Amino acid sequence: MLRAHAGAHRQQPKSTGVSSERRFFGQKTAVKFLLYAILLTHLVFTGYPFVWMVISSFKSNKEYFANPWGLPSEWRFDNFAKAWSEGIGGYLFNSLYITLFSVIGLLIVATLIGFYFAARPFKGSGLLLGMFFLGMLIPVHSTLIPLFMISNRIGTYDTFWALFFPYIAFNLPVAVFLSYGFFREVPREIEEAATVDGCGIYQSFFRVYFPLAKPVLATVTIVSFFNIMNDFVFPLVMISKESLKTLPIGLMMFKGNFSADYSLISAALVITTAPILMLYMFLQKYVHKGVVAGSVKG
Known part of the structure; x- marks a missing residue:
């Protein structure tokens, strides 16, 4: 009885260490997830306007107003030639x-x-x-x-x-x-x-x-x-x-x-x-x- 109690007492710090390690890795994962979420949000807000600008440059002006957020039905390169010549x-x-x-x-x-x-x-x-x-x-x-x-x-x-x-x-x-x-x-x-x-x-x-x-x-x-x-x-x-x-x-x-x-x-x-x-x-x-x-x- 006494030996079993003593053995259980000696094993207690080990379980405490394991739980602390799990908490540490859990906190580390949460911080990493938060950082990735912030980076993804930043990428969306900074990258999407640029992508939208590139897509819009291949549309006709009529299609731009008809479907400003979608892909062009026909990819036009004459906008670049006209902008350059102007x-x-x-x-x-x-x-x-x-x-x-x-x-x-x-x-x-x-x-x-x-x-x-x-x-x-x-x-x-x-x-x-x-x-x-x-x-x-x-x-x-x-x-x-x-x-x-x-x-x-x-x-x-x-x-x-x-x-x-x-x-x-x-x-x-x-x-x-x-x-x-x-x-x-x-x-x-x-x-x-x-x-x-x-x-x-x-x-x-x-x-x-x-x-x-x-x-x-x-x-x-x-x-x-x-x-x-x-x-x-x-x-x-x-x-x-x-x-x-x-x-x-x-x-x-x-x-x-x-x-x-x-x-x-x-x-x-x-x-x-x-x-x-x-x-x-x-x-x-x-x-x-x-x-x-x-x-x-x-």
């Missing part, structure tokens, strides 16, 4: 031109600054870097009037240069922040080995560090590409020539000219979103690595 192609080219050159300039300047601060720290470099990062706190549009006056004074108004330099400047703090965080974590032995092989500081940067920075470069490229391609206010203020107008301005005018042709507007929107989607699909494998690698530790 000026969307020119606006897209202007936006891609200024965006590509701005992103290339941004990558070169930001990685050089981040590399120099990480590899060659000097007295007061931390304070200077901190003041540099304060640029992320400045509202971009608060500088619009001063930049307009400067651009008018130096003769860059109504040219792509009026957009090129501001786009680099306003995207520079985040780009330098990510670049500095990445280069700071690169082992110094790599630079020492490059120095032994006869590389100077700039040769080390372009031959060793720059190829290693693909994740950060991809992240900066996607973020800055998205910001510049979708900017509306600066091109509206800095550009007045019809031949130089960018895609957001062109879409506004396009919508005004074809306000009742929703299938044509949908086709124009698909054309405008295609470059950003293709760029993200091409570089997405580097994005997460870039954010993690570019975070500054301690």
